[in-house]
Amino acid sequence: MELSRGVLVTGADGQLGSALCEEFQAETRVVPLTRAEWDVTLPPPTGLPEVDVVLHAAAWTDVDGAEASPQDAAAVNVGGTQHVLELGVPVVLFSTDYVFDGRKREPYVESDAPNPLSVYGRTKLQAEAVAGDDAWIVRTSWLHGWTGTNFVRTMLELGAERDEVAVVDDQRGSPTYVGHLAAAVRELLDLPRGRWHVAGGGDCTWADFAEAIFETAGLDCRVKRTTAAELDRPAQRPAYSVLRSERNLAPTLPHWREGLRDCLERLGS
Numbered sequence: 001m002e003l004s005r006g007v008l009v010t011g012a013d014g015q016l017g018s019a020l021c022e023e024f025q026a027e028t029r030v031v032p033l034t035r036a037e038w039d040v041t042l043p044p045p046t047g048l049p050e051v052d053v054v055l056h057a058a059a060w061t062d063v064d065g066a067e068a069s070p071q072d073a074a075a076v077n078v079g080g081t082q083h084v085l086e087l088g089v090p091v092v093l094f095s096t097d098y099v100f101d102g103r104k105r106e107p108y109v110e111s112d113a114p115n116p117l118s119v120y121g122r123t124k125l126q127a128e129a130v131a132g133d134d135a136w137i138v139r140t141s142w143l144h145g146w147t148g149t150n151f152v153r154t155m156l157e158l159g160a161e162r163d164e165v166a167v168v169d170d171q172r173g174s175p176t177y178v179g180h181l182a183a184a185v186r187e188l189l190d191l192p193r194g195r196w197h198v199a200g201g202g203d204c205t206w207a208d209f210a211e212a213i214f215e216t217a218g219l220d221c222r223v224k225r226t227t228a229a230e231l232d233r234p235a236q237r238p239a240y241s242v243l244r245s246e247r248n249l250a251p252t253l254p255h256w257r258e259g260l261r262d263c264l265e266r267l268g269s
């Protein structure tokens with residue numbers, strides 16, 4: 001797709017939104033909109049410039065918080081997507097591995113049937129339905145980057161303060177560095193629309209990921225492997241949610257360990 005008019009990014013100061021702005025700025029005009037500039041629970045503001053595509057990165061991403069506030073989560077994730085479509089330009093919607101229930105023990109591909117276990121997962125699946133076949137629906141997983149709250153930044157903080165951290169070892173997925181994902185989104189704009197699974201290469205548990213973070217950052221902190229049942233968080237998460245693409249020409253991302261290295265380098269850790 002030629003990007004002569006530019007791209008509009010919602011949630012532009014989120015972790016993925018920031019990476020998308022950086023990636024696309026090199027090529028075209030970027031219209032970055034934060035929540036303060038467009039709360040997507042409301043219709044689009046008037047006077048927005050014309051663009052070729054909307055990269056819709058704004059979302060309710062508090063997975064546990066959505067259990068207590070399902071209507072608020074739906075207003076952002078489902079209602080927000082409806083409002084983005086009102087702009088009448090092609091949309092890239094970002095969705096999640098949490099649309100799956102995790103019963104499969106090999107990577108989920110685009111044709112696998114979703115069955116979300118959480119409110120968050122259900123709102124993202126509804127958003128996919130709202131966006132329909134005319135959108136690029138990019139399912140990704142376990143995002144980390146240089147802004148906002150994410151697992152890497154949380155572990156860096158905890159690892160600097162404590163000798164030991166308890167981390168879940170019975171959920172397996174693919175950590176994805178937002179810089180790598182943003183580059184793949186550019187590739188996707190030259191590919192057919194529809195659902196695409198795009199996540200970091202390889203897979204691990206959260207506990208494996210935490211160990212790799214401490215090791216790579218040189219932090220002397222042990223990982224106590226625990227279970228989701230022990231942690232007892234409000235939202236149920238899939239035990240297995242590794243994503244792979246079954247589609248021709250699907251972009252492939254570097255291994256998650258390379259994503260972690262790039263993220264830590266960017267964070268100066």
Ligand SMILES: NC(=O)c1ccc[n+]([C@@H]2O[C@H](COP(=O)([O-])OP(=O)(O)OC[C@H]3O[C@@H](n4cnc5c(N)ncnc54)[C@H](OP(=O)(O)O)[C@@H]3O)[C@@H](O)[C@H]2O)c1
Pocket residue numbers: 010011012013014015016017034035036038039040041056057058059060061076080094095096097124140141142143144148149
């Ligand atoms: N994080 C993950 O592990 C993960 C995994 C799979 C898929 N995804 C999907 O990837 C996309 C990007 O996620 P992310 O990790 O970059 O999330 P993030 O860092 O939490 O960023 C989300 C952004 O959306 C904004 N936002 C929230 N409510 C809004 C509203 N009503 N109107 C406008 N903006 C609003 C937030 O602004 P404020 O900060 O001001 O609230 C923030 O800038 C989302 O669609 C998410 O569902 C994420």
